[in-house]
Amino acid sequence: MKRWYLLYCKRGEQTRAKMHLENQGLACYYPEISVEKIVRGKRQSVKEPLFPSYVFVKFDYEQGPSFTTVRSTRGVVDFIRFGSHPKEVNGDLIFDLQSIEQCQDVADCAELPDKGESVRVTGGQFAGIEAIFHEADGEARSIMLVNLINKQIPVSIDNKDLDI
Incomplete structure:
Protein backbone atom coordinates (compact mmCIF):
# COMPACT_ATOMS: atom_id res chain seq x y z
CA MET A 1 0.00 0.00 0.00
CA LYS A 2 1.39 3.39 -1.00
CA ARG A 3 2.03 5.84 1.82
CA TRP A 4 3.19 9.45 2.02
CA TYR A 5 6.55 10.30 3.58
CA LEU A 6 8.38 13.56 4.08
CA LEU A 7 11.89 14.02 2.70
CA TYR A 8 14.45 16.60 3.74
CA CYS A 9 16.37 17.89 0.71
CA LYS A 10 19.59 19.78 0.20
CA ARG A 11 19.13 23.52 0.31
CA GLY A 12 17.70 24.81 -2.97
CA GLU A 13 17.56 21.34 -4.57
CA GLN A 14 13.93 20.44 -3.94
CA THR A 15 12.98 20.70 -7.62
CA ARG A 16 15.95 18.55 -8.62
CA ALA A 17 15.02 15.92 -6.02
CA LYS A 18 11.38 16.01 -7.16
CA MET A 19 12.42 15.53 -10.79
CA HIS A 20 14.68 12.54 -9.98
CA LEU A 21 12.04 10.96 -7.74
CA GLU A 22 9.40 11.30 -10.46
CA ASN A 23 11.83 9.69 -12.93
CA GLN A 24 11.79 6.66 -10.60
CA GLY A 25 7.99 6.53 -10.91
CA LEU A 26 7.19 8.01 -7.48
CA ALA A 27 4.42 10.47 -6.77
CA CYS A 28 5.82 13.72 -5.34
CA TYR A 29 4.25 16.82 -3.91
CA TYR A 30 6.16 20.05 -3.45
CA PRO A 31 3.71 22.69 -2.15
CA GLU A 32 4.25 26.25 -3.36
CA ILE A 33 2.47 29.46 -2.45
CA SER A 34 2.05 32.69 -4.38
CA VAL A 35 3.66 35.63 -2.64
CA GLU A 36 3.30 39.23 -3.73
CA LYS A 37 6.66 40.97 -4.09
CA ILE A 38 7.93 44.18 -5.61
CA VAL A 39 10.59 43.45 -8.20
CA ARG A 40 12.18 46.45 -9.92
CA GLY A 41 9.33 48.71 -8.86
CA LYS A 42 6.60 46.37 -10.11
CA ARG A 43 4.28 44.32 -7.97
CA GLN A 44 4.52 40.67 -9.03
CA SER A 45 3.14 37.39 -7.82
CA VAL A 46 6.02 34.96 -7.24
CA LYS A 47 5.80 31.25 -6.36
CA GLU A 48 7.81 30.25 -3.29
CA PRO A 49 8.02 26.93 -1.44
CA LEU A 50 5.58 26.55 1.44
CA PHE A 51 8.09 24.30 3.24
CA PRO A 52 11.61 25.12 1.99
CA SER A 53 13.86 22.05 1.69
CA TYR A 54 11.00 19.53 2.10
CA VAL A 55 9.26 17.29 -0.45
CA PHE A 56 6.42 14.83 0.14
CA VAL A 57 6.79 11.48 -1.64
CA LYS A 58 4.30 8.60 -2.00
CA PHE A 59 5.42 5.04 -2.56
CA ASP A 60 5.16 1.45 -1.28
CA TYR A 61 8.49 0.38 0.19
CA GLU A 62 7.46 -3.30 0.09
CA GLN A 63 7.06 -3.28 -3.72
CA GLY A 64 9.92 -0.88 -4.37
CA PRO A 65 11.81 1.28 -4.42
CA SER A 66 13.33 0.81 -0.99
CA PHE A 67 13.91 3.53 1.59
CA THR A 68 17.64 3.38 0.76
CA THR A 69 17.00 3.97 -2.95
CA VAL A 70 14.79 6.97 -2.25
CA ARG A 71 17.22 8.37 0.31
CA SER A 72 20.08 8.01 -2.20
CA THR A 73 18.28 10.06 -4.84
CA ARG A 74 20.15 13.15 -5.98
CA GLY A 75 19.14 16.22 -3.95
CA VAL A 76 17.66 14.20 -1.07
CA VAL A 77 19.33 14.23 2.35
CA ASP A 78 17.09 11.84 4.32
CA PHE A 79 13.59 10.98 5.48
CA ILE A 80 12.00 12.74 8.43
CA ARG A 81 12.15 10.06 11.10
CA PHE A 82 10.89 9.28 14.55
CA GLY A 83 13.28 6.68 15.84
CA SER A 84 14.85 4.44 13.21
CA HIS A 85 11.90 4.30 10.77
CA PRO A 86 10.64 7.06 8.46
CA LYS A 87 7.46 8.66 9.75
CA GLU A 88 4.35 8.27 7.60
CA VAL A 89 2.41 11.43 6.76
CA ASN A 90 -1.38 11.36 6.89
CA GLY A 91 -2.81 11.44 3.35
CA ASP A 92 -5.55 13.87 4.48
CA LEU A 93 -2.85 16.45 5.21
CA ILE A 94 -1.55 16.19 1.63
CA PHE A 95 -5.09 16.42 0.25
CA ASP A 96 -5.78 19.54 2.36
CA LEU A 97 -2.52 21.18 1.24
CA GLN A 98 -3.30 20.46 -2.41
CA SER A 99 -6.82 21.87 -2.14
CA ILE A 100 -5.55 25.03 -0.42
CA GLU A 101 -2.89 25.47 -3.11
CA GLN A 102 -5.50 25.16 -5.88
CA CYS A 103 -7.86 27.68 -4.24
CA GLN A 104 -5.29 30.47 -4.00
CA ASP A 105 -6.23 33.72 -5.64
CA VAL A 106 -3.44 34.72 -7.99
CA ALA A 107 -3.29 38.49 -8.29
CA ASP A 108 -2.44 40.07 -11.62
CA CYS A 109 0.93 41.76 -11.76
CA ALA A 110 0.36 45.47 -11.24
CA GLU A 111 2.77 48.33 -11.49
CA LEU A 112 3.19 50.83 -8.70
Whole structure:
Protein backbone atom coordinates (compact mmCIF):
# COMPACT_ATOMS: atom_id res chain seq x y z
CA MET A 1 0.00 0.00 0.00
CA LYS A 2 1.39 3.39 -1.00
CA ARG A 3 2.03 5.84 1.82
CA TRP A 4 3.19 9.45 2.02
CA TYR A 5 6.55 10.30 3.58
CA LEU A 6 8.38 13.56 4.08
CA LEU A 7 11.89 14.02 2.70
CA TYR A 8 14.45 16.60 3.74
CA CYS A 9 16.37 17.89 0.71
CA LYS A 10 19.59 19.78 0.20
CA ARG A 11 19.13 23.52 0.31
CA GLY A 12 17.70 24.81 -2.97
CA GLU A 13 17.56 21.34 -4.57
CA GLN A 14 13.93 20.44 -3.94
CA THR A 15 12.98 20.70 -7.62
CA ARG A 16 15.95 18.55 -8.62
CA ALA A 17 15.02 15.92 -6.02
CA LYS A 18 11.38 16.01 -7.16
CA MET A 19 12.42 15.53 -10.79
CA HIS A 20 14.68 12.54 -9.98
CA LEU A 21 12.04 10.96 -7.74
CA GLU A 22 9.40 11.30 -10.46
CA ASN A 23 11.83 9.69 -12.93
CA GLN A 24 11.79 6.66 -10.60
CA GLY A 25 7.99 6.53 -10.91
CA LEU A 26 7.19 8.01 -7.48
CA ALA A 27 4.42 10.47 -6.77
CA CYS A 28 5.82 13.72 -5.34
CA TYR A 29 4.25 16.82 -3.91
CA TYR A 30 6.16 20.05 -3.45
CA PRO A 31 3.71 22.69 -2.15
CA GLU A 32 4.25 26.25 -3.36
CA ILE A 33 2.47 29.46 -2.45
CA SER A 34 2.05 32.69 -4.38
CA VAL A 35 3.66 35.63 -2.64
CA GLU A 36 3.30 39.23 -3.73
CA LYS A 37 6.66 40.97 -4.09
CA ILE A 38 7.93 44.18 -5.61
CA VAL A 39 10.59 43.45 -8.20
CA ARG A 40 12.18 46.45 -9.92
CA GLY A 41 9.33 48.71 -8.86
CA LYS A 42 6.60 46.37 -10.11
CA ARG A 43 4.28 44.32 -7.97
CA GLN A 44 4.52 40.67 -9.03
CA SER A 45 3.14 37.39 -7.82
CA VAL A 46 6.02 34.96 -7.24
CA LYS A 47 5.80 31.25 -6.36
CA GLU A 48 7.81 30.25 -3.29
CA PRO A 49 8.02 26.93 -1.44
CA LEU A 50 5.58 26.55 1.44
CA PHE A 51 8.09 24.30 3.24
CA PRO A 52 11.61 25.12 1.99
CA SER A 53 13.86 22.05 1.69
CA TYR A 54 11.00 19.53 2.10
CA VAL A 55 9.26 17.29 -0.45
CA PHE A 56 6.42 14.83 0.14
CA VAL A 57 6.79 11.48 -1.64
CA LYS A 58 4.30 8.60 -2.00
CA PHE A 59 5.42 5.04 -2.56
CA ASP A 60 5.16 1.45 -1.28
CA TYR A 61 8.49 0.38 0.19
CA GLU A 62 7.46 -3.30 0.09
CA GLN A 63 7.06 -3.28 -3.72
CA GLY A 64 9.92 -0.88 -4.37
CA PRO A 65 11.81 1.28 -4.42
CA SER A 66 13.33 0.81 -0.99
CA PHE A 67 13.91 3.53 1.59
CA THR A 68 17.64 3.38 0.76
CA THR A 69 17.00 3.97 -2.95
CA VAL A 70 14.79 6.97 -2.25
CA ARG A 71 17.22 8.37 0.31
CA SER A 72 20.08 8.01 -2.20
CA THR A 73 18.28 10.06 -4.84
CA ARG A 74 20.15 13.15 -5.98
CA GLY A 75 19.14 16.22 -3.95
CA VAL A 76 17.66 14.20 -1.07
CA VAL A 77 19.33 14.23 2.35
CA ASP A 78 17.09 11.84 4.32
CA PHE A 79 13.59 10.98 5.48
CA ILE A 80 12.00 12.74 8.43
CA ARG A 81 12.15 10.06 11.10
CA PHE A 82 10.89 9.28 14.55
CA GLY A 83 13.28 6.68 15.84
CA SER A 84 14.85 4.44 13.21
CA HIS A 85 11.90 4.30 10.77
CA PRO A 86 10.64 7.06 8.46
CA LYS A 87 7.46 8.66 9.75
CA GLU A 88 4.35 8.27 7.60
CA VAL A 89 2.41 11.43 6.76
CA ASN A 90 -1.38 11.36 6.89
CA GLY A 91 -2.81 11.44 3.35
CA ASP A 92 -5.55 13.87 4.48
CA LEU A 93 -2.85 16.45 5.21
CA ILE A 94 -1.55 16.19 1.63
CA PHE A 95 -5.09 16.42 0.25
CA ASP A 96 -5.78 19.54 2.36
CA LEU A 97 -2.52 21.18 1.24
CA GLN A 98 -3.30 20.46 -2.41
CA SER A 99 -6.82 21.87 -2.14
CA ILE A 100 -5.55 25.03 -0.42
CA GLU A 101 -2.89 25.47 -3.11
CA GLN A 102 -5.50 25.16 -5.88
CA CYS A 103 -7.86 27.68 -4.24
CA GLN A 104 -5.29 30.47 -4.00
CA ASP A 105 -6.23 33.72 -5.64
CA VAL A 106 -3.44 34.72 -7.99
CA ALA A 107 -3.29 38.49 -8.29
CA ASP A 108 -2.44 40.07 -11.62
CA CYS A 109 0.93 41.76 -11.76
CA ALA A 110 0.36 45.47 -11.24
CA GLU A 111 2.77 48.33 -11.49
CA LEU A 112 3.19 50.83 -8.70
CA PRO A 113 2.18 54.40 -9.48
CA ASP A 114 4.76 56.99 -10.49
CA LYS A 115 6.24 59.29 -7.85
CA GLY A 116 3.84 62.19 -7.21
CA GLU A 117 0.78 60.36 -8.53
CA SER A 118 -2.43 60.60 -6.48
CA VAL A 119 -3.77 57.30 -5.09
CA ARG A 120 -6.87 56.55 -3.02
CA VAL A 121 -6.33 54.54 0.18
CA THR A 122 -9.02 51.83 0.47
CA GLY A 123 -8.15 50.16 3.77
CA GLY A 124 -6.45 50.63 7.11
CA GLN A 125 -6.51 53.69 9.33
CA PHE A 126 -6.25 56.07 6.34
CA ALA A 127 -9.14 54.52 4.39
CA GLY A 128 -10.93 56.97 2.09
CA ILE A 129 -8.08 59.49 1.97
CA GLU A 130 -6.32 60.63 -1.19
CA ALA A 131 -2.55 60.26 -0.80
CA ILE A 132 0.45 60.96 -3.01
CA PHE A 133 2.75 58.06 -3.90
CA HIS A 134 6.31 58.80 -2.78
CA GLU A 135 8.27 55.51 -3.03
CA ALA A 136 8.14 51.74 -2.46
CA ASP A 137 8.84 50.62 1.11
CA GLY A 138 10.04 47.03 0.83
CA GLU A 139 8.09 44.33 -0.95
CA ALA A 140 4.57 44.86 0.36
CA ARG A 141 4.33 48.49 1.47
CA SER A 142 4.67 51.98 0.01
CA ILE A 143 5.52 55.37 1.45
CA MET A 144 2.58 57.70 0.82
CA LEU A 145 2.37 61.43 1.53
CA VAL A 146 -0.83 62.17 3.44
CA ASN A 147 -2.11 65.74 4.04
CA LEU A 148 -2.62 66.25 7.77
CA ILE A 149 -3.27 69.79 9.04
CA ASN A 150 -1.97 71.39 5.82
CA LYS A 151 1.28 69.41 5.95
CA GLN A 152 2.35 66.37 3.93
CA ILE A 153 3.33 63.55 6.29
CA PRO A 154 5.10 60.41 4.96
CA VAL A 155 3.21 57.26 6.02
CA SER A 156 3.97 53.61 5.24
CA ILE A 157 0.82 51.89 3.90
CA ASP A 158 0.29 48.28 2.87
CA ASN A 159 0.04 47.97 -0.95
CA LYS A 160 -3.14 45.91 -0.70
CA ASP A 161 -4.84 48.94 0.89
CA LEU A 162 -4.11 51.13 -2.15
CA ASP A 163 -6.42 51.58 -5.15
CA ILE A 164 -3.82 51.22 -7.91
